[in-house]
Amino acid sequence: MAKVTLQDVAKAAGVSIATASWAVNDNRNVRIPESTRRKVRKAADSLGYHHNALARGLARGCSDIIGFISDGVATSPFAGQVIQGAQDEAWRNGKILLVVNTNGKKDVERKTFAFMLEHQVEGVIYSKWVHESITPPSELDKVPAVLVNCYDERGRFPAVVPNEVQGGATATRLLLEAGHRRIAFVNAITPSPASLGRLEGYKAALAAFGIDFDSSLVVPANADQEGGYGAAEKVMATDATAVFCHNDRTALGLYDALRELGKRVPDDISVVGFDNQEMISAHMHPALTTVGLPQYELGVMGVRTLLRQCGRNEDDGDEHVVTRTFEPIFVQCPAVSRDSVKRL
């Protein structure tokens, strides 16, 4: 059961090690007869040969490894999906993903970069748990990199983020199209790409339906269950027939308070959330209509963009003088219709 090397395979197949290498790698640059190719393959199989990625990487100067750094996304429900998307896309390209979760700790992050550089990653994806503007760590300059669910205001790196504006518009339109005209918006109280973007989308959707924006319909709240709970009264104090909540957790809290106020969803008031945290939204009574975050797609686009990045880096030998700036790539947020919206 000892290690079987290319050497062994070559010997067994009665060819030179070089030929064996070509055959095993199905190298199209070299024309070797199908017969030889098969002979080698067979030998490899019967010996139970496995490539040694370390040796190959060393010889070729690249590792097939893509680093994925997250600041905690791995432990959030949000997490898994973007990693999954990234992993799948990496896989499709013969790469493997090295995921590390720093929990937002800078020292861990630094060590992570070191580790990844040592392992000769071909590039790294730097992702944040909450969509926000960041100043990228300096280590990012040493290797092809792309930002996911966060962006650099100076545009020094490609970034892939959810399209909050479109998402906010989609959520609002879900209500508009059901016939609602007075739509409250329980928005997060703290400014962020999410709260700003969704508000912008809300306004845009309203405008598209020829409805004037009424700031009294926007009730600020903490973006969690308690915030939603607390916002219920203010919402009911308006004449809104529907509410767009900044996120599902807010909606969940709102549900609770609404119930206590003797109001029923969606009969008395329609609700739509945002995020599509399945764990929550799919199991509420009634199930919550919401807008999803394109997590999986974020991951996919992340590595796709990275790979493109790596490719071009090889072309222009001009080292790291790539001073161009990047526009963020916006990924659509899909509508998820369930039972919390009443058609008027």
Next chain:
Amino acid sequence: MAKVTLQDVAKAAGVSIATASWAVNDNRNVRIPESTRRKVRKAADSLGYHHNALARGLARGCSDIIGFISDGVATSPFAGQVIQGAQDEAWRNGKILLVVNTNGKKDVERKTFAFMLEHQVEGVIYSKWVHESITPPSELDKVPAVLVNCYDERGRFPAVVPNEVQGGATATRLLLEAGHRRIAFVNAITPSPASLGRLEGYKAALAAFGIDFDSSLVVPANADQEGGYGAAEKVMATDATAVFCHNDRTALGLYDALRELGKRVPDDISVVGFDNQEMISAHMHPALTTVGLPQYELGVMGVRTLLRQCGRNEDDGDEHVVTRTFEPIFVQCPAVSRDSVKRL
């Protein structure tokens, strides 16, 4: 900005490459004066030297990489924590975790093993999303391996699993110690280590308090929200003053039904859950008292066990004739007290 190698460092420091290697690695086997050591370090730092893990791995015959295969755990809330634990523990030992999520697909799993073997992983952790008995894939024989949150009935691999029995007992005792004596148990309808173990723990805790087991208090239900919802009536038909639910989701459903029946938690009836899915339990009204799954610990113990495994494998050169069988390692499930239990 070109690649700087040990060679460069050695030259810059005016020593041989071997000396440089020793200095950089802080090799204790060789006594080299602190002065030389520092000299080399300085050279390395100023040149921006990074180890090349590929080369090192190739030369040393080991990669510092531990594979972590999960069948979907990465996208579940459960997931992150065990991976996090595994990652942290790996890190502490200078190893890095290569996580792959197969989503339970056998073909992906096979490719994953191939990939990991190619990358010369020192061992692999094979984990399941739900605690269950499995027949380990044959590839596991080719490398040191440990099972996490699942086990091989034949005991061919070390396994790390949650202690369901103790967990069930802990949950029950939470109620017992609050003074409850008639305790219903909404258990999962399908047999599994969880349902069987928790039931056993339930009985044991009762017995320890001198209470006879009454099978009419056990109401079977699907282990989800709907199951809990449906079980409410049956529970209220008993004279139980408290319910132990198979998991938090069941408890959540129960809450809903209870509310509709006009019953209040915990005043009319106390509830404890299981799993401590924070997303759910911490945000219920009232917050749910429950028993946690030791996910993080599972991860930690997983790699710790694996590392021990690797160690011994090096000692006995006896290849893979390790026919000993392993007892599962049971990890405690901690009580998480919140507000759903009333003291009688």
Next chain:
DNA sequence: ATGAAAGCGCTAACAT
């Protein structure tokens, strides 16, 4: 079409 041989960057005997 295939073989010989020079590395890739590092480690670890073995010398000195």
Next chain:
DNA sequence: ATGTTAGCGCTTTCAT
């Protein structure tokens, strides 16, 4: 205490 050198397993010119 430190330098020499032979690999680790593979890729890839360059010959043949």
